Amino acid sequence: MAKTWKEWEKPLLELDEALGKLRELARVATPDRRAELERRIAESEQRRNRYIDVMYSRLGPWEKVLVARAEKRPYSLDYINALFTEFIELDGDRRYGADHAIVGGVAFFDERPVMVVGHQKGRNIQERQYRNFGMAKPEGYRKAMRLFDMANRFRMPVVTFVDTPAADPGVESESRGISEAIAAAMQRMFELKVPVVSVVHGEGGSGGAIGIAVANRVLMLEHAIYSVIPPEGCAAILWRDPDRGPQAAAALRLTAQSALEYGLIDDIILEPHGGAHRDPPGAIRAVGEALARHLAELGAFDGEALQADRYAKFRAMGRFGEGAA
Amino acid sequence: MRPGDGASGVFCQCAECKKILLAGELFEALGVCPNCGHHHRLSAARRIEVTFDPGSFEELDADLRSIDPIEFPEYSEKLRKAEAKTGSRDGVVSGVAALDEIPVSVAVTDFDFMGGSLGSVAAEKIVRTFERGLERKTPVIVFSASGGARMQEGLFSLMQIAKTTAAVQRCRDQAIPYISVFTDPTMAGVLASHASIADVILSEPKALVGFAGARVSKQAQVSKVPDNFQTAEFVFEHGMIDRIVPRKEMRPTLIRLVRALGGHLRG
Known part of the structure; x- marks a missing residue:
């Protein structure tokens, strides 16, 4: 395999x-x-x-995992630079340090000011190290929170680009409260009284992904993945064999198609023939069209309605039985 | 039956120091080893019994049960086994209780049910616990004991951490006090959601508390991992929680906190 x-x-x-x-x-x-x-x-x-x-x-679930991780796919900054104008990157959590695995800033979309936040991966060794493989530390999520707050104050829609294998699992991150940072970032997103759209365009890796993906509309690219655990990790736990990733990928149903079927995302953005990595400009165009449509639809609601809609949407997620067995 | 829960035999062994103890003595000591102070895990039922006013607990939502939403291999079998082992339908027991006659809304996780993992049922019960706090204007107390999200429910389980977080957010808006208690273990998806954003966070001593499984963390790090890494003591030292509270002091601590933080609710 x-x-x-x-x-x-x-x-x-x-x-x-x-x-x-x-x-x-x-x-x-x-x-x-x-x-x-x-x-x-x-x-x-x-x-x-x-x-x-x-x-x-x-393209089975495992092949989607491979394609979703392809380094030739557009990364968040590729989407941001192509689809938005006058992007100014804003940085720092004002508490500890800069985090380059999450980028963010203000920009214009269709001449409207918006706040954009996204995970950023690197394409070569130096870039990968600089971006920490797209694995954000607490300061990345705390920076995101700052930007979410600002967007709320200045009534700017929020667009997030999700592409991370996971949040950073190291000692430093634990020391500075990576779990609290992710939980607090989600909590902050539930407070927002502006439209929020998230695009999962590569890897939607567990808590690291949902930390910036509490949106009114969650969109996934056709071959992106979204999972509670990486398939290799799931295989290691279940079968003590990380090489059984392909089976775990199938079991976890981590494809965009499954997520839509289960009602956990709102839309799938079709990729160019042969995947986003074969035609990045085509993929970027498709994302731009989807963003324009969803932001326009959300523009019809006031802040209270947007917050209530976001709450109701996540409140309803989950499947269980009730009453006698 | 675990040592702290009142083992059936006369003798039992401390899981930490291996000393042979009288089962009745360990039970009376709330599952805390009289020799080394090790806090043995408690079932949800025993936890409720030793924490809240006698007879005050009323279980609610006991009829919620897990289904197999993504037809994950062996999940149904695991659920049946866990039901047989614990006599419950899922890892979270929830309802209302009282602390020194102050009404509270509570949820307690039983680690014995599939590692206390957070799936659709556990999250729904926790969310309803917050909602009851809102409706009845009472403080909310959640005891965690969980390895994290229940991967057998796939993306549904990841969404549960957003769902419980949303419920905390609503309580915060309405000034409903929320106390989170970490017990061994409080990990991953549970730590990265409702457990970490309470008004007050307490932990039992030596509880395992962390984001990534220890193996993942060690693999990812070249540097040496501190001795107390991913323990209650480690997260306390790093300012992530308010206090480490030994089990026998948990009830009086919670009473003081709900009296102080919930004063505005009682008028």
Whole structure:
């Protein structure tokens, strides 16, 4: 079983590579040779697209885990920079330190001021370290709280971008109260009298994710995941075997499709052909359209109604029996 | 039956110092070892008995039961086993009680029911406990003993931590005092929700208290983990809780707190 999206997509990536070489040849070829090469390019593209159709039509829960973690997918700052204008990053929890695994600030969306907050991962070693692999410490959640408060005071809608494997589990985070920070951030989101929309676009990892995802509308990208525990961790606990992640992924029903079916999220944003990582601008456009629609719908409600709606929505989550067995 | 609950035999052994004790003696000592002071875990029923006014507890919502919402492997079997083991339908026992005649709304977790994990039923009972506090204008007391969210309910269980947090938020809005008590263990999803945002947080000594399982934390860290890492004493030192309260002092401590914090409710 593949452990990374590149392993899983290997045949596809090989086709992509071959296609790239053909294109390079065509670029430098003589005009008579070019026609033949272009015919072969068109053929290869067709073959690759059919291959994508086949692979992506049977994307199981484990493959979604791999795709959701793909480092070529747009990250939160990619969405923020492309979809918002005049973004100014604001930082610091005013208590202990800066946290680069959660970013946030003010910006404009369709010329309206909004507060944006999101987890941020890194793409290379230095970036990953700087972003702590997208795992926020207490100061990240406390910064988010500060920004939520400000949004509430200045009547700005809040948009959050969720993409984290988990909150930081280290000694430092425990020392400074990571659990309290997550709980307090959720609590703060329940107080907001402004529209809140959350987009789970990659990994929705447990408490680290829900800490900034108490929203009136929770949207998920088609191949994003949202889970109470990472599948590897679940497998380690249940079967003492982290390699049984694929089975755990299936058991946990961590896909956007399951979450929507259970009524735990509000909408799925379709990804471009072959996933967000194959066409980042396409994915960003799709997210922008969904945000515009949901923010416009929420704009019709006053602050009290928005707060009540958020409470009622989460209050109703959960399934159990009542009465005699 | 655990040592602190009144073991059936004449003798029992302390789980910590291994000393052989008279079962009746340990029971009378509320499950606290007379030799080393180790606090043995208590069932929800025994916890209620040793904490609140005798005969004052009235259980509510006892008919809520877990179902298997995502058809998770072996969940139904585990539920049946836990029901047989504890005689309850889920890990949380909730209702109303009194502390020195002051009415309170209470929820107590039984670790023996699937590690006290927080699923849809446990969260619903906890939320209703907060709602009863709101309706009856009484303080709310929640005793936690849990490994965290119940992963067998998938994303439903993650949403439960938001749901219980929302209920705390409403109590706070209406000035309903809320006291959270950590007992061994209070971990992960439960710690990252209602348990950590109370007006006052107490813990029993030496309770395991933390966000990530110790193995995860140790793996993630190059540096050495402190000796008392993820204990009540560790979170107390770091300012995360108000007091560590030995079991025999828990009732008088709670009485003082509900009298002081709930004075405005009694007019």
